[in-house]
Amino acid sequence: MLQRPRDGDPFWIWMLHWWDILSWAVIGLMFLLTALADLPGAVKYGSLALLALLALSYTTVRRMPGNSVRGGYAHLIVLLVALGGLSYLRDGYGVLYTLALPQFVIFVDELRAAIILSGLGATAITLGATLRQGWGTEHLTTNTVSSLAVYAVSVLMALLTPRALAARDERVKLRADLETAQLGLAEAHRLRGAAEERERLAREIHDTLAQGFASIIVLAEAARSGLETEPARSARQLRSIEQTARENFAEARVLVGAAPQSGLTPGSFAATLRRTLDRFTEDTGLTVVADLAEVECDQPTRIALLRCAQESLANVRKHAAASTVDVVLAPRPYGVELEITDDGRGFAVEQARGFGLGGMRKRLAELGGELSVTSSVGDGTRVLALIPVNGEA
Template identity: 35%
Template sequence: MNGSDPHVWERLEPAWHAAFALFVLVTAALVVTGTDAPTLPGLALLTVIGVAHALLAPPAMRAAPSRLGAAYLAATVPATVALFALTPVGSVMLFVLFPMVWRLLGTRAAVVVTIGLVAAVTVIGTVLSGAAPGPGYLALYGGAALSAVLLGLWITSIAAQSDRRAALLAELERTRSELAAAHRAAGALAERERMARDIHDTLAQGFSGITLLVRAAAGEIDRDPAAARWHLDLAERTARENLAETRALVRAAPPAPPAGDPLPVALSRSVARCGEAMGVGATLDTAGWDAPAPGRCPPERELAVLRIAQEALANVRRHSAASEVAVTLRRADGGTRLEVRDDGCGFDPAADRAGRFGVNGMHGRATELGGTLAVLSAPGAGCRVIAWIPDACPADPPGLAPEALAPEAPAPEETARTAGDRP
């Protein structure tokens, strides 16, 4: 239970006070209409019980056990016993006195008071009846005391169970609130990571390409105006595509290849742009990639393949100094297999380098969708990026062993990596 959900005793307290008042009124009516006892003394005792309950019971019940509870019982127990001695109708008030004893006292004290109260009532009843004490008296007293104690213990056990349930519910509520907060934080973090990755894979790459093209045009503007214009035209085209990517990110449109083109078409545009920017041969082989049936390969999976390819091509353009780039798109093991290969300078994947966001982002895209990614390279041996994205997340995705996925085995000096970037 939380702060706005009161304990069971607090929820039932108004009904209990109303029931207590009803018992007082019924007993008063019986005292007034009875002929076997003085009316004024009986009403005086009921007044003591009623006033004590009105003044002491509400705070005592909320702070039990406490001195207030002991003070309440010190006033009401003798008054109730005296009322019973005055008239048998006083026994009506015993029905509400016993629950108050067990509510306001600890278990041991409640047992002692209950046994004493039963003994007092039994003795008074025996005296009033004029019967001599005997085995029947002891049996009656013992049975009444045992019944009262067992009833009190039962009431206490119910209250204890209620306390345990209240504590459990409060703990569950706290846990649920903590989990909800953790889920919100995780969702916000995942969204930030997704946005950072999308910005890196689209806008940052585009701006990097534009910078390289403008720099090349600046170096050629005096000696080769035609080449400078060609680089500027390519920079303008890249900027337009970057603008389209920015608008798509702002709209938070469902993931799909740019311009809604099929994956091979969008990928061919990225490969051609890389070849144009580097002035080298760049090829795309999609002969082994059969367009899946509608709904078989969700758009976000095609987009992941495209983004991985774009990041790999951006690394080739920035770092490889390659003279040839080859991209292969295949269907394999119920998914899409992508390979980006260059014959550039290569690098040591085991080297400790800062700024690995690119390949880490590629790896994250693959693993989020149940796929795998490998980077194979060595200094002077070029680089191969191999990714596999399933059509649906499998329970156990196939591994990306180079001998199983690559059309040819890597050179002995090549090293496989799942994260990293060029120096």
């Protein structure tokens, strides 16, 4: 059964809809004129009864859940009876067949049923008019020709409607496909955002908490082994453990949203980096040669540079077996550079595995920067971090 048209439906579907509405406006006018007309009682009340029955049937089937197809066929039977009866009762009521043509399309679910039932409608008005006028050749011929002409229009309507419905259904399918694609795209964006957030958290945990815990473990092992022989050194290491634990606690609060920002306080970034290097020297005993210039940069850049420094120093402590580390922080025309070089055992960069270097590269890339790592076995390692400042390339 044809549903009520929606926005975007083809013109033909809307035309059927408004034709149907217009037909009921005319039927209502005919009901009013018949009620006011001076007609024989049987003709008047019979016509009014058939018109009322037709309106009641139409209203009932339209209110059925889903506009039941079975109810639609029942209404068309009532329509056929009303057409035949009205044509028999009074001249001029045959026009109802023309007005009712959309109903033969609206209330069926296949083309053949629409053609057959509209043909029965033409037969009903022809028989009704002929019974009223008599079976003379002239009346029968006139009624038959006029009914066939209207029936031809009905057949054309039945043929065109499926094409319009097919166009409508194709448009509905395209709209549904578009909505599905949009939902899929939104879900992909959501999943991508969740993956990026997980990666960000993993990088933050690796660069802060994991490095801090690794430092605590190394310091705790050293302090335990030197409690009896080097108590002063063990005391310093215990203080470093305490300080590292406090810093880890602060970073943990940042990660869970209980603190407003990372551990970098406003002020000189060179001074902050200097404190980090001093802690590294105290914890490891390695020589650190630092050339730290004052640089102007925003908080995200400061955090990224500090994390790169912490990760590089952690790698020196865990893997390099170095004796000296050189650190250079310098402003450049194109941005800020941080260079960390050690004289350790080095490694094959292309064979490097692990989260640290990849995490540093992604952190810098988010700010438009890049990371360069130069090393070979036996020749130490050079890490160069570059971040553009003020939109410079």
